[in-house]
Amino acid sequence: xxxxxxxxxxxxxxxxxxxxxxxxxxxxxxxxxxxxxxxxxxxxxxxxxxxxxxxxxxxxxxxxxxxxxxxxxxxxxxxxxxxxxxxxxxxxxxxxxxxxxxxxxxxxxxxxxxxxxxxxxxxxxxxxxxxxxxxxxxxxxxxxxxxxxxxxxxxxxxxxxxxxxxxxxxxxxxxxxxxxxxxxxxxxxxxxxxxxxxxxxxxxxxxxxxxxxxxxxxxxxxxxxxxxxxxxxxxxxxxxxxxxxxxxxxxxxxxxxxxxxxxxxxxxxxxxxxxxxxxxxxxxxxxxxxxxxxxxxxxxxxxxxxxxxxxxxxxxxxxxxxxxxxxxxxxxxxxxxxxxxxxxxxxxxxxxxxxxxxxxxxxxxxxxxxxxxxxxxxxxxxxxxxx
Amino acid sequence: xxxxxxxxxxxxxxxxxxxxxxxxxxxxxxxxxxxxxxxxxxxxxxxxxxxxxxxxxxxxxxxxxxxxxxxxxxxxxxxxxxxxxxxxxxxxxxxxxxxxxxxxxxxxxxxxxxxxxxxxxxxxxxxxxxxxxxxxxxxxxxxxxxxxxxxxxxxxxxxxxxxxxxxxxxxxxxxxxxxxxxxxxxxxxxxx
Numbered sequence: 001x002x003x004x005x006x007x008x009x010x011x012x013x014x015x016x017x018x019x020x021x022x023x024x025x026x027x028x029x030x031x032x033x034x035x036x037x038x039x040x041x042x043x044x045x046x047x048x049x050x051x052x053x054x055x056x057x058x059x060x061x062x063x064x065x066x067x068x069x070x071x072x073x074x075x076x077x078x079x080x081x082x083x084x085x086x087x088x089x090x091x092x093x094x095x096x097x098x099x100x101x102x103x104x105x106x107x108x109x110x111x112x113x114x115x116x117x118x119x120x121x122x123x124x125x126x127x128x129x130x131x132x133x134x135x136x137x138x139x140x141x142x143x144x145x146x147x148x149x150x151x152x153x154x155x156x157x158x159x160x161x162x163x164x165x166x167x168x169x170x171x172x173x174x175x176x177x178x179x180x181x182x183x184x185x186x187x188x189x190x191x192x193x194x195x196x197x198x199x200x201x202x203x204x205x206x207x208x209x210x211x212x213x214x215x216x217x218x219x220x221x222x223x224x225x226x227x228x229x230x231x232x233x234x235x236x237x238x239x240x241x242x243x244x245x246x247x248x249x250x251x252x253x254x255x256x257x258x259x260x261x262x263x264x265x266x267x268x269x270x271x272x273x274x275x276x277x278x279x280x281x282x283x284x285x286x287x288x289x290x291x292x293x294x295x296x297x298x299x300x301x302x303x304x305x306x307x308x309x310x311x312x313x314x315x316x317x318x319x320x321x322x323x324x325x326x327x328x329x330x331x332x333x334x335x336x337x338x339x340x341x342x343x344x345x346x347x348x349x350x351x352x353x354x355x356x357x358x359x360x361x362x363x364x365x366x367x368x369x370x371x372x373x374x375x376x377x378x379x380x381x382x383x384x385x386x387x
Numbered sequence: 388x389x390x391x392x393x394x395x396x397x398x399x400x401x402x403x404x405x406x407x408x409x410x411x412x413x414x415x416x417x418x419x420x421x422x423x424x425x426x427x428x429x430x431x432x433x434x435x436x437x438x439x440x441x442x443x444x445x446x447x448x449x450x451x452x453x454x455x456x457x458x459x460x461x462x463x464x465x466x467x468x469x470x471x472x473x474x475x476x477x478x479x480x481x482x483x484x485x486x487x488x489x490x491x492x493x494x495x496x497x498x499x500x501x502x503x504x505x506x507x508x509x510x511x512x513x514x515x516x517x518x519x520x521x522x523x524x525x526x527x528x529x530x531x532x533x534x535x536x537x538x539x540x541x542x543x544x545x546x547x548x549x550x551x552x553x554x555x556x557x558x559x560x561x562x563x564x565x566x567x568x569x570x571x572x573x574x575x576x577x578x579x
Contacts, residue, residue, distance in 0.1 A: 010567040017516035017517070019509050
């Protein structure tokens, strides 16, 4: 079979077919990466959306009645998200006690086989935990410590920087700092010792005397001398995404020194984008995009840098340079994602240059191959004026 | 033929991967192996499959499973396995879609511009070869593509597809035979 095969027409066809290059076309790397990031981001958001559903339910109930009564069914294993929006909300824990969630609080309550775990992600909770069996503890988790409650009145605060504090108004709580050993925090004591977090009068009023076991604002007392955790959780760096203007640009440019080239390239691109679209400074943005392109000539965002350079050059009225870049782009990506748009830009530039449509008409025709594009109406109007 | 050269480097790479157990990130894998995945998807899928879509799907799987990759095999071997499964699944879906389109099947078009007579011949051979290959059973088709287009040996294909070398020999033998017969029929039909 081998000899027959080697001399056959089929072998010749196969050899010829194998010569066709399967290299990815220009821009494919960036296109696929963008789609991938978008899909991953959607996947990451899915559980958050589910939590948000519960949270919106809780927050809506709190706003409508000022006091929210969320009855948690006593099933084998349940989860409940507690979220208070602009104002505090009171939530009944169906036999386990009651909590007052301060504004902006996000916490999760889960039950499993009689044990209850309250995870405080951010904000404050004033809690009355009803007396419980030792084998069915009420656990409070925060980024800085874990507390075991048997029955007490306490207040927990979880800060944005991953620190947290606890103040006990009645009874006692066993607190285990992350990386430390368990400590008992009694009525009138706080942890950490330096904490100044204290319940507000509004929270005390919302909880009501019946659930406070006789505790008042003063009962949450002063600081208690307890050893600090050996290695406190490092403060979280604020994300550049949440920043604006110069602060965002400085943040992204700092990240541009990252050892990971993809992250560094992406950070440079973000800095340029903010400079151009938020601060409307195409000259400075152009410098950043050019730096990105020269540092990462084969980077995943190379095409994005090039189209942004073209945008910046057009905004700066550097027509000749823009036309050269457009020609480069179209040579490399004759059917690229933004090729039609590039024809539109080139058509517009040529029309302005010539004061007529001698050279622009063909470019506008090519641009109108995408009649649904956002700029298509302008391209149509420009083309119509050529006739 | 890039794939063949990567496989032949296997002992060195494997040693390297053992001595460097540092965790891979999706960005690392994407940066270093996007072209490889694209080429394999394009080769295995043929002109009827969108290689960009397939590559995207492969890296979605990589993102989900990266923490299970234990570096006991080459990254490229692992990626090849994922690509193979993704392409199989996309071809299956395309076949089902075509069933519902009731004969409205349009021949896959190549968007590669023809620049010379030689290129036209290559494109024509590529179109005919895949039209025939698409009629072969999936496993025979894979063995044929890896052997004839990628230049892999049966031992290498067996390693990649987790099969016995004898099985691959057998698949390749029947794939070549069927390919030649179908090509013959195709040429006779074209001549008449």
